[in-house]
Amino acid sequence: MRKTSIIVIIFLILLIGGGFFFNTNVEYAFLPEEDDVVKYEANNQTGMDIWGKWISAETGKAEKLSADGKETSVSAKHGAIVVDKQLLQLGREVFYKETFGNEVFLTDIMGIVNGPLTMTNIAKAIIALKGKGTTNLQVELAKNITIGDRTYKKGEKIDTGIDVPKGSFLPLGMPVVWDHGKLRIGISCAACHATVDPKTKKVVEGAPNNDLNAGLLMALATNSAAYFTHADIKSLKRYIRSMDRVVVDSKGQKSSLPDPRLLEKEADRIFASWPRGNFDSTIDMKANPSQIPDSFTLGDHPYGWSGFAAAGPFRGLATFSNNVHAQNADSLAQSEISKALFGVDKEVYIGTILQNAANPKFRYKPNVNEKPSEFFTKVDPTPGVVGVNKLVAPPQFPKVSLVAPDGLVVSEPGYRFNEQNNAVAAWQNTINPPSRSAKIDAEQIARGRDVFVRAGCIRCHAGAYLTNNRVVSAKVVGTEPSRAQALKKTEKVFGEAVFYAPDTPVPVPKNAKVLKVPTEQLDKEQIRLAFAHGDSKGGYKVPSLIGLSWSAPYLHDGGVAVGPNGELGLTGTLGKGIVPDARNSLRALIDRTLRQQVIRANVSDPQLRAVHVSGDGHRYWIDQQEGFTKEEQEAVIDYLLSLTYP
Numbered sequence: 001m002r003k004t005s006i007i008v009i010i011f012l013i014l015l016i017g018g019g020f021f022f023n024t025n026v027e028y029a030f031l032p033e034e035d036d037v038v039k040y041e042a043n044n045q046t047g048m049d050i051w052g053k054w055i056s057a058e059t060g061k062a063e064k065l066s067a068d069g070k071e072t073s074v075s076a077k078h079g080a081i082v083v084d085k086q087l088l089q090l091g092r093e094v095f096y097k098e099t100f101g102n103e104v105f106l107t108d109i110m111g112i113v114n115g116p117l118t119m120t121n122i123a124k125a126i127i128a129l130k131g132k133g134t135t136n137l138q139v140e141l142a143k144n145i146t147i148g149d150r151t152y153k154k155g156e157k158i159d160t161g162i163d164v165p166k167g168s169f170l171p172l173g174m175p176v177v178w179d180h181g182k183l184r185i186g187i188s189c190a191a192c193h194a195t196v197d198p199k200t201k202k203v204v205e206g207a208p209n210n211d212l213n214a215g216l217l218m219a220l221a222t223n224s225a226a227y228f229t230h231a232d233i234k235s236l237k238r239y240i241r242s243m244d245r246v247v248v249d250s251k252g253q254k255s256s257l258p259d260p261r262l263l264e265k266e267a268d269r270i271f272a273s274w275p276r277g278n279f280d281s282t283i284d285m286k287a288n289p290s291q292i293p294d295s296f297t298l299g300d301h302p303y304g305w306s307g308f309a310a311a312g313p314f315r316g317l318a319t320f321s322n323n324v325h326a327q328n329a330d331s332l333a334q335s336e337i338s339k340a341l342f343g344v345d346k347e348v349y350i351g352t353i354l355q356n357a358a359n360p361k362f363r364y365k366p367n368v369n370e371k372p373s374e375f376f377t378k379v380d381p382t383p384g385v386v387g388v389n390k391l392v393a394p395p396q397f398p399k400v401s402l403v404a405p406d407g408l409v410v411s412e413p414g415y416r417f418n419e420q421n422n423a424v425a426a427w428q429n430t431i432n433p434p435s436r437s438a439k440i441d442a443e444q445i446a447r448g449r450d451v452f453v454r455a456g457c458i459r460c461h462a463g464a465y466l467t468n469n470r471v472v473s474a475k476v477v478g479t480e481p482s483r484a485q486a487l488k489k490t491e492k493v494f495g496e497a498v499f500y501a502p503d504t505p506v507p508v509p510k511n512a513k514v515l516k517v518p519t520e521q522l523d524k525e526q527i528r529l530a531f532a533h534g535d536s537k538g539g540y541k542v543p544s545l546i547g548l549s550w551s552a553p554y555l556h557d558g559g560v561a562v563g564p565n566g567e568l569g570l571t572g573t574l575g576k577g578i579v580p581d582a583r584n585s586l587r588a589l590i591d592r593t594l595r596q597q598v599i600r601a602n603v604s605d606p607q608l609r610a611v612h613v614s615g616d617g618h619r620y621w622i623d624q625q626e627g628f629t630k631e632e633q634e635a636v637i638d639y640l641l642s643l644t645y646p
Contacts, residue, residue, distance in 0.1 A: 029097040029175035029188065030168045032203045040205070040434040043298055043645055045088070045426060049081045051518050052301075052315035057083075076503035079515050081313055083426045091427025094420045095193075096173065099186030100410045102329035103177050104381055104388045107184040109332075111222035111358025116141040116152065117160075119176075119183055126169055133166035133201030136211055136577070147219050148269040158220075159577050161212035161276050162191075166201035172209075182359075187329060189321070189424060192279065193295040195550075198579070206295035206431035207550035208277065210558075211579055215274025215289070223356045224267040225260060226331055229342060230280040231270040232287035232610070236344060236352060239263045245355070245366040249345040257348065257366050260356040273607040276574040278558055281305075281328055282486035285342055287611045290483055291558030293543075294551045298429040298645060299465030300544040305556045306484055307471040307530040307541030311497055311519050312403035317425040318418060319403050325389060327406035332376070333387035336398040337407060340492045347372050384507075392417060392506055395514045399495030402527070403517050405487065409499075417504040417512075432645045433547030436582075440642045448639025451632045455622045464646050466545035471529040473539045479617030480557055484529075484538030491533045549641045552582040554589050559602050559615025562588045569601030569615065570608060586637050588615075590622040 047057040081087075106112045113119045117139060125139045138157040145152050152158065163172040170176065173191025177184045192214075195207045218224050228236075239258035249255040270287045274280065278289035281304075290305050297303070302310035303320035310316040327333060331353055334341065338349035351372035354364035364375050377383070385391050392411040400407045411417050452458065462468050474484035497517040504512045532538030540556055548554075553561035553570065562584035563573045573580045588594040595615070602614050622628050622636055 026178040027175060028170055028177075030165065030170040030172055030190075031093065031096045032165060036165055036167065036203055038197050038200065038202045038204045038434045040432045040644075042430045043432055045298075045430045046083055046085070049083060049313050049422075049426070051079050051313065052311070077501050077513060077515075079313075079499070079502060079517070081422050081426075081502050087423050088427050088430060090420070091423035091425070094424045095189045095427060097175055098188055098412075098420060098424075099175055099177075100325045100329070100390045100412065100420075101186075101382065102325065102389055103175070103184035103186030105226070105330045105332070106186060108182075108359035108362050109223060109353065109357045109388070110218070110226045112217060112220070113183075113185055114358040115220050115222045116143050116145045116154070117158075117217065117220045118142045119185065122171075126164055126171070129164060131167050131169070133168065133196055134164050135196045135198055135201075135579075136160065137162040137164055137171065141220075145220065147272045150272075152220075158216065159211070159213055159276075160217060161209060161214075163194075163196040163209060165196050165203050172196065172203065189295075189324070192292045192324075204434065204550060206297075206428065206433060206547065208292040208294045210277040210292065210552065211574055211577075212279075212292065213276045214279050215271040215276075219268040219272040222358050223264065224271055225258075225263040225356060226353045227271070228263060228267055228352065229283035229285055229331060229334070230287070230328075231267045231285075233263070233266065233270075233285055236263070236348065239266070247347050247351045247366050248371055249347045250339075251345075255345060255348050257351050257355055263352070264356065270610070273611050275558060275570045275608065275611070275613055277553070278611075278613070279328075281323065282483070283327060283331070283334055283341065284486045284489065286482060286486070288480075288482040288486065289611055289613075290556050291553065294433075294547050295428045295431055296433050296544065296547040296645075297425075297431070298546075299463075299469075300467060300546070301469055302471065302526075302530065302541055304530075305540060306487065306532075306538060307526065308405055308487055310402065310522055310527070310530065312499070312517055313418070313422050313502075314425040314429065317428065318421040319405065321425050321428070322404070322409055322418075322421045323406060325410040326391060326404075326408045330387040330389040330391075333389060333391060333406070333408055335373070336386060337400070337493050341489050350376055392500075392508055394500065395498045396495035399493045400490050401495050401517075402497040402519050402522075403499055404497075405490060405531075407493075411506045413506050415506055416502060417500040417506055417508060418502065422502065433550055435644070436549040437641070440638050444635055444638050445642050447632075448635035448637070448642075451622060451628065451636040452639055455620070455626070455628070455636070457620065457622075460542045461545050466643065467542045469542070471526050471539040471541050473529060474537055477540055477617055478619055479540060479555055480612050480614055481537060482612045483556060484540055485532040486538075487530075488532040488538070490531060494533075545640060546643050546645060548586065548643060549582050552580040552585040553615075554585055555615060555618060557613045557615065559608075559613050560589050560595065560598060561585055561615070562594070562598060569598045569605075570613060571601050571605040575605065582641060583637055586640055587633070589618070590620070590633065590636070592619070592621050592623055592625060 048055040239262045241259040245257040280289040301315035309320035357363040391408040474481040501513040528536040529539035561580040563578045564581040
């Protein structure tokens with residue numbers, strides 16, 4: 001057993017025994033060693049990125065830029081990012097270990113381990129594994145809780161979907177921090193974008209954690225309402241029951257806060273409706289979680305379900321990597337534009353998030369002669385930065401832009417501006433999905449490829465990465481449209497795409513060099529589709545098909561799901577703790593008869609209907625009605641399951 005594991009076991013035992021109260025700062029996060037990972041042949045990605053243009057180290061080409069008719073060598077002053085072993089190593093460490101301080105929001109404000117789900121019981125569940133690992137940590141609840149029409153009992157074991165690798169005594173992607181008497185838990189990229197192989201219990205880098213029960217975990221928090229912008233909360237005014245919870249708003253007028261118990265009850269109900277393996281990645285006051293994507297990212301631009309991350313380093317991948325930490329892990333970060341995005345005054349917004357904070361230090365009390373923003377300034381762990389995460393305001397702030405759709409960029413002091421996002425983006429591009437099953441016969445793969453071409457799939461899923469790198473109108477692709485319009489209101493606060501130079505230190509000094517990020521090469525209509533700006537109804541990007549064997553269920557809502565024994569839809573699979581089977585789910589993707597059965601199963605579930613999950617759309621068939629035999633259908637599925645990077 002590794003020395004790190006022994007230390008962590010001692011840490012957990014002390015935690016359970018209640019004896020870990022010394023005044024210190026200790027952080028633990030699982031960083032897998034070579035033997036802990038399912039092996040794959042990494043993509044060679046050393047060279048230079050200049051605003052998405054890749055220059056391989058193998059070419060030995062000295063790139064030049066033309067400025068005012070003169071040629072100058074490319075450097076960080078022009079936006080160039082050198083990708084070498086050091087940057088890739090940093091990217092891997094960021095992927096597994098970095099939280100950018102989100103443990104403060106999750107623990108102190110949201111209270112994710114302050115309710116029925118406790119760190120003590122999580123620790124007991126991990127120790128009970130005895131190092132064997134699991135794809136679904138089952139944790140006993142510490143007390144009763146009623147969510148919607150269901151009551152969870154004290155002592156009941158819940159499926160968390162949290163992965164624990166073999167030999168580890170820490171969850172995958174969930175760093176634990178003990179800071180001067182306060183235990184906190186945070187989230188890194190690996191919690192969602194890596195998983196544990198069901199057979200070997202080794203880590204599969206880049207594969208989505210397709211049974212992570214994120215919605216239920218948040219619903220069990222004591223202040224889920226801190227995340228109300230990700231729920232179906234059409235107006236906070238609906239939850240005002242009295243005038244005795246008053247704040248002074250930004251205009252100096254008195255405004256009422258919503259009743260914290262009513263708002264909490266509704267937020268809990270909505271979050272518990274999220275399917276496992278889904279996460280609501282937009283703050284649009286609608287409940288429309290999307291399937292957690294894989295991190296097999298090379299060549300899969302533009303990034304995000306709608307293709308909104310198209311500009312900046314690594315063809316938008318650094319922008320996409322920034323999305324979770326700059327927005328989804330800290331609702332307070334959007335306080336400066338809450339009026340434009342949600343119609344909620346800044347002071348009401350901050351007061352709503354903090355009025356029921358788990359840690360009394362962060363709990364705002366209305367009816368005092370102090371605005372919520374003034375109160376927050378006194379307790380803010382990152383003074384001078386919006387929100388509690390470690391963020392930097394790029395030059396266009398408080399407006400958003402093509403390179404900062406959230407308005408902010410995560411960057412820790414001591415690093416360079418956007419360096420950690422660039423590093424994790426560069427490293428993700430090296431990941432190649434490992435083979436999941438016995439090698440498929442080459443002739444069968446060729447036969448399947450031929451069917452794939454004859455069926456017309458090649459029109460969109462073309463080239464080496466099986467994508468044409470385009471955004472398709474939601475109306476054309478026919479899938480549930482709500483997610484395609486999730487970024488529509490950002491048009492009100494859209495600004496110029498400008499960044500600090502990549503060599504800018506953090507904290508950012510005064511008079512730091514500002515660069516205009518090239519965006520003129522982007523198709524304006526594609527951008528309109530990605531953000532649903534103007535009269536556009538929005539669209540969805542054409543995803544790469546690399547790594548399909550690891551990424552079931554399918555479509556952006558994750559609704560195309562069939563279990564290993566033919567269980568139908570999310571209600572019959574993940575809703576019952578059954579992980580969808582890739583082969584069976586792919587069959588439902590291309591066979592209209594089976595798909596209709598899946599859709600019927602999904603729409604029969606009121607919870608799935610409430611969060612806009614059906615598995616409908618993308619009606620492109622390879623079935624008997626389209627003139628293909630069962631053998632041809634199986635051949636194309638074999639081909640799809642075999643896909644890795646060339």
